[in-house]
Amino acid sequence: xxxxxxxxxxxxxxxxxxxxxxxxxxxxxxxxxxxxxxxxxxxxxxxxxxxxxxxxxxxxxxxxxxxxxxxxxxxxxxxxxxxxxxxxxxxxxxxxxxxxxxxxxxxxxxxxxxxxxxxxxxxxxxxxxxxxxxxxxxxxxxxxxxxxxxxxxxxxxxxxxxxxxxxxxxxxxxxxxxxxxxxxxxxxxxxxxxxxxxxxxxxxxxxxxxxxxxxxxxxxxxxxxxxxxxxxxxxxxxxxxxxxxxxxxxxxxxxxxxx
Amino acid sequence: xxxxxxxxxxxxxxxxxxxxxxxxxxxxxxxxxxxxxxxxxxxxxxxxxxxxxxxxxxxxxxxxxxxxxxxxxxxxxxxxxxxxxxxxxxxxxxxxxxxxxxxxxxxxxxxxxxxxxxxxxxxxxxxxxxxxxxxxxxxxxxxxxxxxxxxxxxxxxxxxxxxxxxxxxxxxxxxxxxxxxxxxxxxxxxxxxxxxxxxxxxxxxxxxxxxxxxxxxxxxxxxxxxxxxxxxxxxxxxxxxxxxxxxxxxxxxxxxxxxxxxxxxxxxxxxxxxxxxxxxxxxxxxxxxxxxxxxxxxxxxxxxxxxxxxxxxxxxxxx
Numbered sequence: 001x002x003x004x005x006x007x008x009x010x011x012x013x014x015x016x017x018x019x020x021x022x023x024x025x026x027x028x029x030x031x032x033x034x035x036x037x038x039x040x041x042x043x044x045x046x047x048x049x050x051x052x053x054x055x056x057x058x059x060x061x062x063x064x065x066x067x068x069x070x071x072x073x074x075x076x077x078x079x080x081x082x083x084x085x086x087x088x089x090x091x092x093x094x095x096x097x098x099x100x101x102x103x104x105x106x107x108x109x110x111x112x113x114x115x116x117x118x119x120x121x122x123x124x125x126x127x128x129x130x131x132x133x134x135x136x137x138x139x140x141x142x143x144x145x146x147x148x149x150x151x152x153x154x155x156x157x158x159x160x161x162x163x164x165x166x167x168x169x170x171x172x173x174x175x176x177x178x179x180x181x182x183x184x185x186x187x188x189x190x191x192x193x194x195x196x197x198x199x200x201x202x203x204x205x206x207x208x209x210x211x212x213x214x215x216x217x218x219x220x221x222x223x224x225x226x227x228x229x230x231x232x233x234x235x236x237x238x239x240x241x242x243x244x245x246x247x248x249x250x251x252x253x254x255x256x257x258x259x
Numbered sequence: 260x261x262x263x264x265x266x267x268x269x270x271x272x273x274x275x276x277x278x279x280x281x282x283x284x285x286x287x288x289x290x291x292x293x294x295x296x297x298x299x300x301x302x303x304x305x306x307x308x309x310x311x312x313x314x315x316x317x318x319x320x321x322x323x324x325x326x327x328x329x330x331x332x333x334x335x336x337x338x339x340x341x342x343x344x345x346x347x348x349x350x351x352x353x354x355x356x357x358x359x360x361x362x363x364x365x366x367x368x369x370x371x372x373x374x375x376x377x378x379x380x381x382x383x384x385x386x387x388x389x390x391x392x393x394x395x396x397x398x399x400x401x402x403x404x405x406x407x408x409x410x411x412x413x414x415x416x417x418x419x420x421x422x423x424x425x426x427x428x429x430x431x432x433x434x435x436x437x438x439x440x441x442x443x444x445x446x447x448x449x450x451x452x453x454x455x456x457x458x459x460x461x462x463x464x465x466x467x468x469x470x471x472x473x474x475x476x477x478x479x480x481x482x483x484x485x486x487x488x489x490x491x492x493x494x495x496x497x498x499x500x501x502x503x504x505x506x507x508x509x510x511x512x513x514x515x516x517x518x519x520x521x522x523x524x525x526x527x528x529x530x531x532x533x534x535x536x537x538x539x540x541x542x543x544x545x546x547x548x549x550x551x552x553x554x555x556x557x558x559x560x561x562x563x564x565x566x567x568x569x570x571x572x573x574x575x576x577x578x
Binding site: 032034035111114115118119199200201202207210211213214215216217 | 323324325328329332333345348349352353354392395397398399400422423424425426430434437439440
């Protein structure tokens, strides 16, 4: 028990350290209290927003949008990555698009998405989908390509069909890389939903943050930012938990915070 | 003789150098609408005799008023523009500044913000906006406040009966024409541009919900700058009023200068001819209008705590 506590402290001590530095800067006046409210003020604003239901209402909307785009990207990204790894035709067709499009900040396409999909949730969901698609596809692709050939040969020698090789050798072999892609894409989905809601929305956490900021209620705006951080951390832990259940033979290996 | 010239030049440089060093750089945060005479100080420095002597100007464009206040908190701005409504709300939230001049007004004496629909839209009255989408430029903006008041006046609940879409002013016309918005909110010069294109009609104006003249954009200064650089601020304000007078008396010349200086990017003919928001030639702030606007904001729930607007208005720097 004591060992587990020490291990947790060793891993997470930087978080209270950053919070302590924040509080120090806020309380000493080194940075304006309005730009950097104290943690007590932020906590009070968060409590008020949670009690009134505002924060949960807006968080629910943002989460719905983020999940929709993220889930769509998982389905399409994994299928596409696998197809590119398994088919030269798909590889030749999509590899240039992914190589060319990866560094493009997709948020710059948001006005086009608004024009095509409207001002509501759909344009945001589709932009989240596009942003998340890249890391998921690329990781699925390299995961499939990175499976040790010896494992495939061994399975083939033991009489495994192509279908069995795919489900029993290739997919489990690529799973660590696929989960890495899912973990990279998860915070991207949250970042994109918040940015798009800040740009133009009247609901969602991004709107809540920009509304509080425009009302000069900076502690409330930071409460919204803190909510995003808590949601992001919780979802990341969920992905790690799921990954450890699915890839039980590689628990904790080369995956930060996986153990 | 040549030596004499060199010596004279050296003396001239020596005299000029301290004079140039005395000019205080004023960091000015500004927005993108209804504050032309401030931009005119950059476009036509010849109407601002104190510029370059008492002060120099460093202009920085900000999209939202709240971002200007953040820059002030970070001590990155000395003088900045703000909507009157945001100024009152900011003061009520504990931010401190001085409002030193009126830049423009939302007044029946000049242009007022138009809320337009497509000419062939079935929407004929405000009451028919139930279930429709209205364009807004930013959260907590004057645009939203005016529309909310107009909706409430006609029996609609602004929170439940309509949807709000935040769209920048330059994109609202296109959003309306493509059916993404049912109502576009258009200040100048966007109203003039969309009217010139045709096919739109005004459903209501900002005066529907606020049927009195009100301050639109104010010129603010940080308390620190006002205290430490009072003579410089007075020189700046004298030039600002001179620029305002030029804008009011010779609007075509002034607007053409803004276009020539590439500060405004709209078709020249349209911009030069358009009806604009009213400017008070002496730049004095209407404190009673601020008080009336505050009453409306408090009643609407736009502002929580009531303050005395006279507490932050200081017109002693005006010539």
